[in-house]
Amino acid sequence: MKFDPFVIPFNIGxxxxxxxxxxxxxxxxxxxxxxxxxxxxxxxxxxxxxQSLKEIFLESLIHRxxxxxxxxxGYMHMSLAxxxxxxxxxxxxxxxxxxxxxxxxxxxxxFFKYFNPVHGMTGIEAAxxxxxxxxxxxxxxxxxxxxxxRFYSRVVGMRKTTKLKTLDRIALTSLWxxxxxxxxxxxxxxxxxxxxxxxxxxxxxxxASFLPxxxxxxxxxxxxxxxxxxxxxxxxxxxxxxxxxxxxLIFARNSGIRxxxxxxAFMEMQIYSCSSCGICIDACQLNFSAGITNIQSAxxxxxxxxxxxxxxxxxxxxxxxxxxxxxxxxxxLTPVRMIARRSGDSEAxxxxxxxxxxxxxxxxxxxxxxxxxxxxxxxxxxxxxxxDVLYYAGCMTHLTPAVxxxxxxxxxxxxxxxxxxxxxxxxxxxxxxMLAGQDREARExxxxxxxxxxxxxxxxxxxxxxxxxxxxxxxxxxNVEVLHHTQFIRRLILKGSIRLSFLRxxxxxxxxxxxxxxxxxxxxxxxxxxxxxxxxxxxFDDENSLCCGGSLGNTRISHxxxxxxxxDAVHELTKADPDILATACPLCKKTFAGVxxxxxxxxxxxxxxALSLPxxxxxxxxxxxxxxxxxxxxx
Amino acid sequence: MHKADKKRVVVIGGGAAGLxxxxxxxxxxCIVTLLEKESETGxxxxxxxxxxxxxxxxxxxxxxxxxxxxHGNITVRTGVTAGSLEKNGKSVIVKTSRGERxxxxxxxxxxxxxxxxxxxxxxxxYDIYHNVISSxxxxxxxxxxxxxRHDGEIPQRIGFVHCVGSRDSKVNNLYCSKLCCxxxxxxxxxxxxxxxxxxxxxxxxxxxxxxALYEELYKESQESYGIVYIRGKVSEVSDNIDSRLIxxxxxTLAGRPLRMELDMxxxxxxxxxxxxxxxxAESSDLQTAENRFFAPADHHFGSNRSNMDGxxxxxxxxxxxxxxxxxxxxxxxxxxxxxxxxxxxx
Numbered sequence: 001m002k003f004d005p006f007v008i009p010f011n012i013g014x015x016x017x018x019x020x021x022x023x024x025x026x027x028x029x030x031x032x033x034x035x036x037x038x039x040x041x042x043x044x045x046x047x048x049x050x051q052s053l054k055e056i057f058l059e060s061l062i063h064r065x066x067x068x069x070x071x072x073x074g075y076m077h078m079s080l081a082x083x084x085x086x087x088x089x090x091x092x093x094x095x096x097x098x099x100x101x102x103x104x105x106x107x108x109x110x111f112f113k114y115f116n117p118v119h120g121m122t123g124i125e126a127a128x129x130x131x132x133x134x135x136x137x138x139x140x141x142x143x144x145x146x147x148x149x150r151f152y153s154r155v156v157g158m159r160k161t162t163k164l165k166t167l168d169r170i171a172l173t174s175l176w177x178x179x180x181x182x183x184x185x186x187x188x189x190x191x192x193x194x195x196x197x198x199x200x201x202x203x204x205x206x207x208a209s210f211l212p213x214x215x216x217x218x219x220x221x222x223x224x225x226x227x228x229x230x231x232x233x234x235x236x237x238x239x240x241x242x243x244x245x246x247x248x249l250i251f252a253r254n255s256g257i258r259x260x261x262x263x264x265a266f267m268e269m270q271i272y273s274c275s276s277c278g279i280c281i282d283a284c285q286l287n288f289s290a291g292i293t294n295i296q297s298a299x300x301x302x303x304x305x306x307x308x309x310x311x312x313x314x315x316x317x318x319x320x321x322x323x324x325x326x327x328x329x330x331x332x333l334t335p336v337r338m339i340a341r342r343s344g345d346s347e348a349x350x351x352x353x354x355x356x357x358x359x360x361x362x363x364x365x366x367x368x369x370x371x372x373x374x375x376x377x378x379x380x381x382x383x384x385x386x387x388d389v390l391y392y393a394g395c396m397t398h399l400t401p402a403v404x405x406x407x408x409x410x411x412x413x414x415x416x417x418x419x420x421x422x423x424x425x426x427x428x429x430x431x432x433x434m435l436a437g438q439d440r441e442a443r444e445x446x447x448x449x450x451x452x453x454x455x456x457x458x459x460x461x462x463x464x465x466x467x468x469x470x471x472x473x474x475x476x477x478x479n480v481e482v483l484h485h486t487q488f489i490r491r492l493i494l495k496g497s498i499r500l501s502f503l504r505x506x507x508x509x510x511x512x513x514x515x516x517x518x519x520x521x522x523x524x525x526x527x528x529x530x531x532x533x534x535x536x537x538x539x540f541d542d543e544n545s546l547c548c549g550g551s552l553g554n555t556r557i558s559h560x561x562x563x564x565x566x567x568d569a570v571h572e573l574t575k576a577d578p579d580i581l582a583t584a585c586p587l588c589k590k591t592f593a594g595v596x597x598x599x600x601x602x603x604x605x606x607x608x609x610a611l612s613l614p615x616x617x618x619x620x621x622x623x624x625x626x627x628x629x630x631x632x633x634x635x
Numbered sequence: 636m637h638k639a640d641k642k643r644v645v646v647i648g649g650g651a652a653g654l655x656x657x658x659x660x661x662x663x664x665c666i667v668t669l670l671e672k673e674s675e676t677g678x679x680x681x682x683x684x685x686x687x688x689x690x691x692x693x694x695x696x697x698x699x700x701x702x703x704x705x706h707g708n709i710t711v712r713t714g715v716t717a718g719s720l721e722k723n724g725k726s727v728i729v730k731t732s733r734g735e736r737x738x739x740x741x742x743x744x745x746x747x748x749x750x751x752x753x754x755x756x757x758x759x760x761y762d763i764y765h766n767v768i769s770s771x772x773x774x775x776x777x778x779x780x781x782x783x784r785h786d787g788e789i790p791q792r793i794g795f796v797h798c799v800g801s802r803d804s805k806v807n808n809l810y811c812s813k814l815c816c817x818x819x820x821x822x823x824x825x826x827x828x829x830x831x832x833x834x835x836x837x838x839x840x841x842x843x844x845x846x847a848l849y850e851e852l853y854k855e856s857q858e859s860y861g862i863v864y865i866r867g868k869v870s871e872v873s874d875n876i877d878s879r880l881i882x883x884x885x886x887t888l889a890g891r892p893l894r895m896e897l898d899m900x901x902x903x904x905x906x907x908x909x910x911x912x913x914x915x916a917e918s919s920d921l922q923t924a925e926n927r928f929f930a931p932a933d934h935h936f937g938s939n940r941s942n943m944d945g946x947x948x949x950x951x952x953x954x955x956x957x958x959x960x961x962x963x964x965x966x967x968x969x970x971x972x973x974x975x976x977x978x979x980x981x
Contacts, residue, residue, distance in 0.1 A: 398871050399758040424873070424881065425894075559804040594755060594806055 004114065006218070007107040010225040013232030014106060020236055020358070021244050027359070028248065031265035036257045043255025052251040060246050061085055065328035069279055072145060077277070079142025081243075086135045094128060110228070113186045113200075114221050117193040126197065133199040136186075139179050147176065153278075165306065168276075170230070171238040177227040185224050188217030236358050239302065245272040246329060259335040267339060270331045274301035280323035280333065285547050286554075289568040290561040292316065297323045297333040304340060307360055312556070314340040318565075319435070319553030321517040325543045334518075342437040375441045379427060382452040387419035390458045390480070392449075392472075394422070394429060394465035396586035402601075403464055403586050406608035407485055413611050414497040418462075421452060429468040430475065432552055442475075450476055462488045464604065466514035466521075466585045467552065473519065484515060486525040486584045486603050493531055500532050500610040507533040507606065508578040510569070510592070511545035512585035525584045525603055532610040536576045546572065548583070550591030563595055570596045582606055639973045640664040645729045645739040647717045647915070650678020651700055651958055652950025653745035655965035657711075658703030660743070663969055667709045668737060670729075672716045672911060676701065678747055684777035686958060687821040688848035696958060716911060719918035720946060725979055727945045741945045741972050744921075744929065745965065746912035748951040751800025751808070751904040759796060759902055760872040766790070766880055767872060767900045769799075770815070773822055782829045786878070790833065790898035793826055794882055795819045796869050797839040801905030810926045812905035812955045816842050817849045819903050823862045824855070836863045836895070838884050846957060865893070872900060906955040921946070929953050939968040945979075947971055 032040065043049060058064045061082040067074030088109070095109035096102055098119055108115060120129030150172075183200065190196025191204030192213035207213065235241055249269045257266050276298045286292040295316040303310035314337055321334045384390075391411060393404045411418050427449055433442035453461060453476075461480045463469045472482045483491075492498045507529050515521045522542045529535045540546050549565030570592055574581055581600045583589050592600040642665050646657045649671030657669045669676070680700065683693040704711060716732035720742055729737040753761035753769050760767045765785030768776075776782045784790050797819055801812040816839065823835045842864065844850040856862045867885040874880055880897045908927040916923050922942045924930040929952050932940035939947050949968040950961040 398873060401760045401763045401871075401873060402757060404873075405763060424875070425883070559807075563807060590757060593757065 002115075004111075004221075006114075006222045006225050007111060008225070009222075009229030010107055010110060011105075011229075013229030017232040017235055017244075024236070024359075025248060028265040028269060031268075032257070033264065036252075036266065039255045039257055040252060043251065048251070048254035048256070052254045055250050055254065056247055059328065059330075060243075060250070063328065065330075066277065066279070069326065069328070073149075073277070073279075076142045076145040076149065079138050080146065083135055083139035083142060087132070087139065090128075090132060090135065094132065098125060098128070111221060111225070113189050113196075114217075117189050118195050120195050120197060129195070129197040129201075133197040133201075136179065136183060137199050140183065143176060143179055165238075165302070167234060168238045171234040171240055174227045174230040174234065175240065177223065178231065181220050181224040181227055185217055185220035188213045188220060192217060239274065239276045239305075241272045241305075242275040242329070245269055246275075249273040249329070249331075253330065259332040259339070261335065261339065261342075263339050263343065267336055270336055271301050271304045273329050273331055274298060274305075275329065276302060277328060279326050279328060283322045283326040285320070285322070285549070285565050285568070286316070286318065286557070286561075289549070289565040290557060292557070292561070297327070297331075297337070300333075300337055300340065301331070304336075310340055315554070316556040317554055318513075318547045318549070318551035320513040320547035320551060322513075322544075322547065325517060338435075342439075374444055376427075376444045376448065379448055382448055382455060384421055384452050384456045385419055386457050387417055388458055389416050389418040389460045389462060390453060390456055391418055391420045391462050392422055392426065392429070392464075392468060393420070394463060394468040394586070396467065396590070397464040398422075398425065400586040400589055400602070403589065403604055406602065406604040407462075407464055409608045409611060410489060410492070410498060410604060414492050416492075416497070419456060419458075421456070427452075429463075429465075429471045431467050431471040434471065434475070435553055446471075446476055450478060453478055453480060460488070464586060464602070466512050466519060467587065470514055470519050484519070484521055484524070484584065486515075486528055487521065489604065489607055490524045490528050493528065498607075498611060500607060502531075503533045503606065503610050505533045505579040506536055506576070507580045507582045508536045508538050508573050508576055509541075509603075510538070510548065510573050510581060510583040510588055511540075511542060512583060512588045513545065513547050513551070515584055516545050517543060525582075528603055528607060529582060532606055533580070536578055538573050538576065540569075540572055548585075548588040548591040550587045552587070562591070566591050566595045570598070574598045580606065639976050641666060642740040642976050643668070643738065644741045644743060644972065645670065645717075645727075645737055646743045646745060646949075647729070648678070648745035648747055648911075648950075648952070649673075649676030649704075649711065649713070650745060650747045650950070651680055651696075651961045652747065652952075652965040653678070653743075654700040654704040655962045656743050656745055656949045656968050657709050658706060659966050659969040660972065661704075661706040661708035663973055665708060665972075667706075668739070669704060669709055669711045670715045670717055670731065671711065671713045672732075674713050676704065676711060676713065679750075680958065682771060682774055682778075684774045685821065685825065687817045688846065688852050690821070690824075717915060719915065720921075720943065721919070722943065722945070725945070727943075741947065741975060743947045743949050743968055743972065744912070744915065744941070744952055745949040746909050746915065746952045748906040748955065749909045751806075751812075751907050753799055753902045753904050755806055756799055756803075756902075758871045759799065759869065759900070760874075760880075761902055764872065764874050764880060764900075765878065766874075766898065767902065769902050769904045770818055770822060771904065773901050777822075777825055777829070782826065784898055788898070789830055791830070792834050792895075792897045793823075793830075793836070793899045793901065794869075794880075794895070794897045795823060795835070795837040795901045795903060797837065797903050798868075799902040799904050800907065802840065808905060808907065808926070810955070811843060813843065813845070814955060814957050815903035815905060816844060817846060817852065817957075819901075820844075820849075820853050820856045820862070822901065824852075824860050827860045827862070834863070835860075836865055836897075838865050838867055838869050838882075840866070840868060846959075867893070906951065909952065912952050919943070919946075926954075937971075939964065939971045945975060947975075 063074050063077040066077050091109040091112060095104045095112050099108055120126055186200040187204035187207055190200045191208030196204050252266060252269060259267055278298055280297040281287055284296045295313045300310055300313050303313055317337055319334055323333050327333055391407060397404050428445050430442035430445040458480055461472060461482045462485055463472060464485045466484060469484045509526060509529055546569040548569055549562045578598060581592060581596060581598045582603055584603050589600050589602050644660050644665045644667050646653050646667055646669045649669055653669060654676055657667045661667050677697050680693055680697050686693050718730045718732055721728045727739050727742045729739060729742060750771055797815055800806055800808055819837055823837060826833055826835050842853060844853050865886050867887045869882055869884045871883050872880055880900050882895045882897055884893050886893050922930040929948050931938040931953050932942060941948055947968050949965040
């Protein structure tokens with residue numbers, strides 16, 4: 001038997017999805033910027049290609065990262081993905097070896113049993129049939145978990161699972177139907193011919209004992225084919241688009257392409273790579289502390305994919321980056337969200353027409369502002385004395401004067417020739433404006449501060465606020481080294497510029513999101529603390545740190561909700577009953593201090609308390625705060 | 636015979652409310668035990684200098700209160716903290732910090748308030764800059780007769796920050812503490828009496844002059860004392876090299892930001908539910924309101940009753956009040972307590 005009409009739905013679906021994948025890949029490739037195109041081309045002939053294959057195997061098939069988070073969830077994803085892959089791979093081999101010809105069309109492999117009903121009775125064939133049944137059983141076990149998860153998410157250890165749209169629901173149903181209908185079709189056929197292995201064979205013979213097996217088999221082969229066809233045709237409109245897209249994404253990422261701050265093809269790839277697994281929902285403090293359950297990254301990606309108005313979702317986020325770290329696909333969720341925020345009032349287009357749904361328009365960007373009047377033209381000319389080290393406290397540190405005073409004390413003790421550039425209130429670093437999407441206005445402030453820093457002739461800029469730190473590092477073009485004060489203090493300790501006594505206090509450390517996940521500084525603060533006090537772990541260290549709740553990134557939630565997040569975070573961080581809850585960000589300090597029974601202090605304050613007699617550098621003179629002229633290189 | 640005769644009542648807290656309630660209960664025939672956690676009675680009144688609206692010396696009020704509680708039926712026990720309350724049939728057992736169990740027929744809670752700890756508003760620099768003080772610190776200075784900066788100088792430019800820890804959702808206190816406005820008016824005038832040429836600025840959100848003679852006092856402070864009122868919240872405080880304070884504030888009436896150099900800044904700390912009250916609420920399942928003060932059984936006719944039979948409230952443990960209202964509230968509790976005795980005996 002060569003052909004049967006029931007394979008038509010499958011064939012239509014398969015050819016549709018293959019053509020679609022090629023067209024979409026070309027569209028994406030063409031939309032990449034020139035440097036990104038080059039990166040991709042270089043990646044294709046270099047190491048990234050091998051890395052990508054490895055990553056695709058480990059993450060897209062085995063789902064290693066999900067396994068790390070949650071074993072049952074990992075098993076569910078692995079059995080469906082890896083199982084299906086094996087079924088196709090071994091099915092193709094089976095059709096090639098045992099079929100009547102070589103190089104068969106795909107349907108011959110997928111519907112092998114129908115075309116070769118008596119296969120698998122003896123020897124090697126039986127062993128191969130056993131293997132195929134085993135793979136099918138493997139997939140079905142995962143499918144069972146998926147069905148259970150859909151209705152009782154807690155069974156697989158998830159607090160929440162994603163809500164679905166109608167198309168997702170239809171696609172999900174057709175996906176769920178694929179393997180049970182294959183099982184029944186193969187079983188009936190096996191039952192009729194007395195073939196099949198432990199699963200299809202035994203199920204088939206028991207079914208055949210009271211049902212007309214041949215007549216029953218045929219509709220199930222149809223069902224199997226229709227399920228596959230439907231799933232393939234709907235795939236580009238649903239979250240299952242993540243299956244092909246993720247392969248492209250992994251390859252693009254390994255070639256060195258990043259989201260940055262511009263929308264484009266790579267951002268789209270990331271959006272379509274989200275499988276709505278829901279891990280980001282469980283990681284989100286807005287979910288587990290503030291009870292906000294509809295704004296998590298999975299929903300943002302879904303909204304963007306469906307060209308919905310996502311302004312509310314995009315704005316209601318602490319931007320802490322916990323989901324970025326937890327995302328098993330490695331999507332740059334927070335940068336994508338930042339772009340979605342900037343796109344502002346863009347119209348939610350491409351809602352009409354099925355064609356537009358398959359080929360949505362580019363995600364629109366907010367138009368450039370027409371007015372070019374400078375917003376901060378009234379600022380006075382930047383004036384600053386010469387110094388080696390500049391200390392920039394930032395507005396948040398001015399609201400926590402204890403931190404600022406501690407830094408002045410440390411700087412004085414170190415004998416460094418420094419200038420406190422915003423002692424009497426300076427110009428904002430620009431970050432809040434950038435977070436609000438006002439890049440042009442932010443640029444004015446950045447230029448002003450840059451001038452100030454250039455004129456000073458300094459080699460080092462020290463900030464107390466991680467929010468300022470990040471913007472000085474990433475959005476300024478400076479010829480100075482930018483250090484957060486925890487890094488600076490660590491260098492002072494290593495150089496012996498300050499001597500510290502050991503405080504007999506237990507200290508737990510809260511890693512600020514901006515300093516940790518967003519800037520990658522984890523060790524310096526801890527090492528400084530270990531130097532002066534008894535350092536304790538919290539269970540929320542490093543990448544797994546919490547958001548304090550005071551984030552500037554979210555203007556949508558109430559003080560009560562922020563307080564709730566802060567209270568829950570303090571509760572977790574003080575479980576080891578520390579004497580001090582330390583942090584390294586004035587905003588975190590201020591947020592925690594409002595709700596914490598344990599005293600909250602910045603690392604600078606703790607160091608200032610531990611400061612013993614200053615080391616007198618040779619020829620030290622004068623004690624005035626702003627008048628140090630001694631030089632002490634600190635790098 | 637009077638129903639309240641020889642009934643045992645424990646009054647917890649020896650401030651204005653506790654002393655007045657104890658005195659009135661004793662006069663009604665009750666045998667009163669007054670528990671005070673500190674070494675002497677008097678509560679916050681001990682620390683005040685002059686009282687608004689008539690600038691009366693607070694010692695006079697203190698003397699009256701102590702005399703009220705000086706009665707044969709009253710045992711005053713200082714240095715004793717109440718740990719928890721427990722119902723046992725009709726009586727209430729008060730467990731103390733010393734491990735005693737005082738059996739009583741009724742308990743009056745007069746646990747009062749704590750002043751808001753101004754360190755929680757770090758941007759104002761309390762406990763960071765020497766010359767940022769609280770309203771309570773200023774009263775102590777008045778009592779000692781010398782208003783001075785930390786370096787011993789007489790301050791010439793003084794600012795008052797209203798609503799410190801009140802009407803501030805950032806510190807979780809949405810309520811108005813009611814007294815800080817008029818206290819600031821009074822203290823501003825006193826400053827002018829102590830330092831003739833001083834310039835005094837009050838930074839306020841609203842002037843809430845609801846009490847008897849308050850508005851008159853406010854008017855007098857402007858007309859006769861030249862106090863300057865600026866509507867706007869202080870955003871941050873820093874110091875300069877001469878340890879003068881630099882205050883940033885927005886004048887919301889003029890619509891412009893201000894930067895002022897001051898010699899001294901006084902923070903008008905609000906009132907919060909006392910810590911001892913909070914502990915009792917937790918250990919004894921007494922209901923508290925959203926503002927954390929004890930929630931009275933009824934806002935209109937049960938402001939002295941609690942959710943526990945035989946346990947009553949007097950004074951600022953239920954809401955911020957001035958001394959006049961506190962004493963009235965303490966007197967009112969006697970009516971509820973005697974009513975209660977009448978009902979349980981019937």
